[in-house]
Amino acid sequence: MKQSIIHDCDPGNDDALGIFVAAGHPALDLLAVTTGAGHLESNRTARNAAIAVAAAGLSVPVAAGATRPLVRERLVAGILDFELGLDRERPDLSSVALDPRHSADLIAEIALAHPGLVIACSGPMTNLALALRRHPGIGVNIGRIVALGGAWGLGNKTAAAEWNILSDPEAASIVYGAGIPVVTVPIDAAACVGVDDDLVSAVGALEGAACELAVELLSSLRRTHRQGPFTPADAPLNDALALLIAADPSLARTLPARVDVETAGKFTYGRTVIDFAGKAGLPPNCEVVVEIDTTRSRSIFVAAMTALSGRRSLTNALDPRRETI
């Protein structure tokens, strides 16, 4: 039986690859794509998600959501790719029409109808936090949240914090404190699954709208990758891993841990404090991925893309711009 899943994201190039995994993986039944504000504005992330869903040949609801983080100001990335992928506007690509519901409400509605629902989160956790606070009853119906974000070592946006969590630390703090099973995929563990030449070639050999866009996205990740002393040689696949692991938990070795999100520090705002050893005396609230099967992850990613390779892009798109109150 397929696992019902929502993908909450802020595409962005690596998130869009996650949508393709969600659409193409045989173990997943994608029920909706919900979007929030990331380093792109929320109307752009929604439109990008609608483009990716159209390219995947799916017709599932794509909803816009949070227009900004819960408490902090929106964080905007310095590195953009103005030639490839979805960082810039893509009027040349068709897209599905946006669902009129707010992401947080759509998440709640689906959760109520699908006990055991899995939510893969590859962006800031604002929509999840809003859903949990606006619809507190949904917690029991969420089987698992699989979230790409955080770090037990060095951050990738600041020395202490990882981008997704830093983008909305208060929301992350809400989610980690909600009593819902969370599987965290920190960038330390994710770093081993890089976008290498073979991966790009393998996807490049496939046909169809999704695969063509995927090659652009993968290439963009490689172009904008900045290697530092502690960063991997290849751009990490990152966000798509949340979907791969949601589909197949056996890809990852996890350890239970207490994860707390720092919302107060001078130098550590947004850090995930991952306490594997129970040093704070608090019970684990999370399974933290500490090791990923790199080879299988890449091949399953290619398999998911292959599943989408026959499809043509949907062209039923209404204008995807929408107004929310």
Next chain:
Amino acid sequence: MKQSIIHDCDPGNDDALGIFVAAGHPALDLLAVTTGAGHLESNRTARNAAIAVAAAGLSVPVAAGATRPLVRERLVAGILDFELGLDRERPDLSSVALDPRHSADLIAEIALAHPGLVIACSGPMTNLALALRRHPGIGVNIGRIVALGGAWGLGNKTAAAEWNILSDPEAASIVYGAGIPVVTVPIDAAACVGVDDDLVSAVGALEGAACELAVELLSSLRRTHRQGPFTPADAPLNDALALLIAADPSLARTLPARVDVETAGKFTYGRTVIDFAGKAGLPPNCEVVVEIDTTRSRSIFVAAMTALSGRRSLTNALDPRRETI
């Protein structure tokens, strides 16, 4: 023309007096009462609001909302009155049926239909924060938020923080940062309007369900008042002042100020840092009440109660318990 107003509150005894002012003051057109979690649970605050609205002989929507603060844990007061007022369950009092909508959504719906809407807030700002984040478009339609809370001097729950703000500092931080005109009524200014013998007698001389309940509420405030070195001799009327000042701004002298809510300190969590003098170089985001006309405030309060004195309690109450997702 009457001022359209929503009263967002967490009754609690002094909030319920605010509902009576909202119902009885000739300048106010009360459109809804919305409730959240305070030192009482959210189902209790909603039921209490429904009791107060029934006693006032009104039939306006009363909605339940936030079941807990946005980020922090719920704060529970130590001092309760188990004999008078609404701290304890009151099955002996009739109540109106609760509206099925969530407070945050009801606030948004009404705001969209009533440009210039005033929202009086006499509890934690969780519902307002949720409404602003879930429905970001409503900000332009809110004419003014009049909020009882904060302090430029000593706090009343900790030495640094006032109860309403401390109950949800992150929500308050959202509201103060939203660019909406806010009138803040800090407890320093509010302290001068105490519940004295004359006030209780004046209300006690009136008849009807609202006035009888009001006497209980006022008496309860007096019983649970703890005088300290810097607290006033009489229990402050507090929450009801937000409604009195919303109805008649001339009751208060205000100064523009920058208000920031501390969400990080070791000893100052929840403090409102009220910068009248622009010391931080930031523009004012608020009008802060620095002086209140005590005599007129009391007499207008009594006049509002007098306006309710003829009415009989509504008894059309369905069971006010409701489920939200």
Next chain:
Amino acid sequence: MKQSIIHDCDPGNDDALGIFVAAGHPALDLLAVTTGAGHLESNRTARNAAIAVAAAGLSVPVAAGATRPLVRERLVAGILDFELGLDRERPDLSSVALDPRHSADLIAEIALAHPGLVIACSGPMTNLALALRRHPGIGVNIGRIVALGGAWGLGNKTAAAEWNILSDPEAASIVYGAGIPVVTVPIDAAACVGVDDDLVSAVGALEGAACELAVELLSSLRRTHRQGPFTPADAPLNDALALLIAADPSLARTLPARVDVETAGKFTYGRTVIDFAGKAGLPPNCEVVVEIDTTRSRSIFVAAMTALSGRRSLTNALDPRRETI
């Protein structure tokens, strides 16, 4: 019997008036003036103290001390008086030679020899903190610290913090936590003792080096006073009050309180959280001045100046510049 006292300060114009009180008050036996870095550098504050001591006709040790706050960067004031007083270099005024000892060591040495010693502190608490940490045994010999600083209401440097405490919050935190009796004179209480025309006239009628300099200092305080909505009409005498109250505790009404210094907040760094009501459940560590006898304070100040009025400035000054390792 006279009270042995050290004046630890950072003159600065109001501190220098404190030195005159220390020198002229009949109840005080001034044993040393110790100085640290304030809004002037430490070599300037030492030299200014040496000028004030010379003007007072005293020959007590004047020692330089801390060249910067313990942990934070040095805070520099924006408002300086370039014409009157000690904000600018005063080569025209004679001064006593500086003692070669470091302020922190001199404090410790004197404390060991004078059980019950009182230390009046009218600047950042860096020297006191260094003395307590370098010489932990001295605590039992310090009878009382009387410190001008902090606020239970609005700060005077930020909306939350008062200048002296904000200048070195970590040092203040050390002093308040040391178990030594502290009398705090917050600016809220100090505000009532202003430098009015009568005070300036009274001192102006006196003769001698100290009184001439005092008139300059008082005038400078008036020139640099900026009146805000919550500040008093007259420039407060401030620092000198620490000496006046150290000499005569009956000038002030105090309440026991727990004082904690915020060293972590985003908006509240350096705030003194003054808990009169035991809200945090912690025992008092301080007597906090809540009311001062304005009239008597002013007249005792004038009396202290009168005691200095006959004296001529000492001219035995060696070059007051010194090197410390």
Next chain:
Amino acid sequence: MKQSIIHDCDPGNDDALGIFVAAGHPALDLLAVTTGAGHLESNRTARNAAIAVAAAGLSVPVAAGATRPLVRERLVAGILDFELGLDRERPDLSSVALDPRHSADLIAEIALAHPGLVIACSGPMTNLALALRRHPGIGVNIGRIVALGGAWGLGNKTAAAEWNILSDPEAASIVYGAGIPVVTVPIDAAACVGVDDDLVSAVGALEGAACELAVELLSSLRRTHRQGPFTPADAPLNDALALLIAADPSLARTLPARVDVETAGKFTYGRTVIDFAGKAGLPPNCEVVVEIDTTRSRSIFVAAMTALSGRRSLTNALDPRRETI
């Protein structure tokens, strides 16, 4: 030419091994051992240092210093070895007499006389911070501080913080901000140099007081080592590495980095935020060891012990208890 060095420490079992390296390494000229409070009280750490120095057959000054951290309360470890090593009182071992000077003053005195002085620090940085604040002129004479402490990954006392830094974060903040060259040896890098069977056997084959005590200390480290999911199999040698790397920088590969110590967070107090990539836009203040030559480190350690193996313990010990003011 030998490198003049002071070892500032809080022995404790691994610090004492550092004293042996300082004493036995041919490249080092140990000028003094200074001690402060660690998980043992300061009189115990001073006595333990005096025991280690005596066992090494040296007669260098051993001074007691800070009796507690600068600002925070003293942190006490849960894990003690009550049978082996120096966690318990060792009246059976002889010791040298303590120097009457305070560690902070002794450091300053030696620094002034020895430009280019290296200070190895294997405990909390309280003495260094006190020396820098009490004697600000010494900074230019300190060639390098080599400090064992901090982490870019998981902490060993909390999930965020390493023991030595957490023991006095404010002191560490002072040292890292002092503009002095610092070589940091974080526990992430140090973890690879474990106390394995071969190391214990090699030292066990040597004779003399130092080597006998060293075997006890090494065995104690192994007994109290708790292996967690991310901790190495063998107890890390830790503190002694600061001396090994001070003696021979070629043992370690370093990267320049900005190190800031968190003194404000809710979950991250005491964390070293190590910014290798300049993400905060601040210049490096430190060389951070990222890799250590495990094999050479162990063999040089054994060589240093071998150099001490002929010596007999000094027995000129006066009573090492001392009073400081």
